Amino acid sequence: MTALARSIGGHTDAFRHDFARREVELPGGALQWLQDRRRAAMTAFTAIGVPNRRVEAWKYTDLANLLEPDLLPITGSGDADERVSPLLDESNHLRLFNGFLSRCASDDAIDIVDLSALRGEVPDWLRENFGVLACGPDQPMGAASLALMRGGVAIRVRRDNSLALHFSNGASLRPCVSHCRVLLLVESGVSVRLLESHTGETSSGSLRNIGVELILNANSRLEHIRLQKDAADAVHVTSLGAMLRRDSQYRACYAALGARASRLDINIRLTGDRSEAALHHVAAVDTGIADITSVIDHASPNTRSRQLFKNVAGGHGRVVNQGRVIVREGSVKSDSHQLFKALLLSPRAEVDAKPELEIFADDVLCGHGTAIGALDEDALFYLRSRGIPEEEAKRLLIRAFLAEAVEGFGNEAIRDSLWQELEGALTKAAKASR
């Protein structure tokens, strides 16, 4: 598998050359500890390369063949735009343009480090926690994002807080690639809400390659609401690694609303006793691929994970849901459940769903289910017989289908803006299905 992947890989070679030529020029190139982690990441990446369908975890999303042949690495932020996050909130607002931190408004309970300007003195929390997750061979694109990182942001939150992280990119004449990293460290006992949004109105087949590290210290809480909406010809890969220490809780609601291909590649380690992760995902696509692939690693007793993925695919859109749950030896009383549901609005829409369990401990509770179908004809007739026109009745049913995954996240204003984005994508999906 590895040899084959490598022999194909024009992009893999291009990434390697980029690294070999510019290693010392990259941000923090003079920091030995960082250089060591980057080299290890490059080795991990090279073992797999830019994955194609022969790599098992990428068999439904042939990344290597979805990319434009030549991708120019983005080395500077260019002129930042002033677009704000569509998930409006009064929180601390950070913007990343082309993968570089462009604007940053925050209070004093948050420490922020611009990763494009790493040099000299680096805070201990950064050195201890950065470049540890989302950089192994199981997340090859995450490894590339660390090795080739040009920009990004590291954040430490010390008091209960809420912050927004908005990614956008500028027009380019050629297809580009940006490698960007994010670290969020939530200190013990602290509760954080993270709003992450990606909009990309402009792309000429560019690749966004983002690596995200979330570290939840003991007793902390992180609520993560993520909106990804890229241009129809863009490719977006986010590799997310999370480490959950004792009694911490991670709750996430991810929305994937379009791209030529988007992949959210998740690896969550429940390393502390009684830590919990709940991942909700909604996808609404009319074209392209929306892929969410997760690995949840129950590495401690009494840990709990929940996954609820709800997908709506119209036109010739395709959705991919893969979830692997691992329960390590000794992780007794682990409790996990994953449920993948998809609604297909068109005969050309597709879904690939693959839940997997690897259990090495006794006394555990693990369940999974998948349900794929079209809109319920009985329900549609019922609503129409009550005077609700066909299009409106469909919208009502689709919204009802997704509601469960969105309920309970954020506040009313955040949910409203999320719904507004979802309705936009659903309207496109319904139109493309006619």
Place this chain on the structure above:
Amino acid sequence: MKLLEIDDLHVSVQGKEILKGITLSVPEGELHAIMGPNGSGKSTLSYTLAGREGYEVTRGQVLYRGDDLTALSPDRRAALGVFLALQYPVEIPGVVTLTFLKVALNAQRRARGEQEFDAVQVLRSVRQNAAALNIPEDMLKRPLNAGFSGGEKKRMEILQMALFEPRLAILDETDSGLDIDALRLVASGVNAQRAPDRGILVITHYQRLLDYIVPDRVHVLAGGRIVRSGGPDLALELEKSGYGAVVEVA
């Protein structure tokens, strides 16, 4: 004026003829009962009148207030005043009952060119009607029909009928599966809806309902045809001698 005129109606489902020439008319202000054994085509008739896809009219016609009904979409029919209470109301998880009622009511009003109701007006109207049907407020906040008992679902259908104020209401076995108290409640709900400008078609398998709702006419449906029509006494005769005898005589 005849509210509903069905003439020689033939209907096929998936290529199989189920209704084989039904002729029936309901004038304004009257309540007619259609009785018939299981599988005789009662639900097929009601779905056809409501405009469900897949119910193909192969011969005959259906006039509603003088116009051809069969060419209209289900939502258009509803806006024009046709209401069907389903034999098996559909569960719609994720859509709150009250929200549904408001959306449906306003969709009908919009289609008729009437001013939409605001949330307060809808709520007031829903509350009034719900109280009479013994529907608790809490039920209105739950997803539509999801986890409702059989009786609750049927009462919810009658609530909708009261709210939408249709000109023609078709009640498909609204009585089946109800205990005697629920039956009384539903029957008084229906009786309250009888009006000079409204026609009601009550479809039932059992005579029992007609102890509480006295019809103007009774029709017996068997094998996709109306085999007998008569006054309220026909229902009593059916109860005594059963469908077999009536169908044979025909």
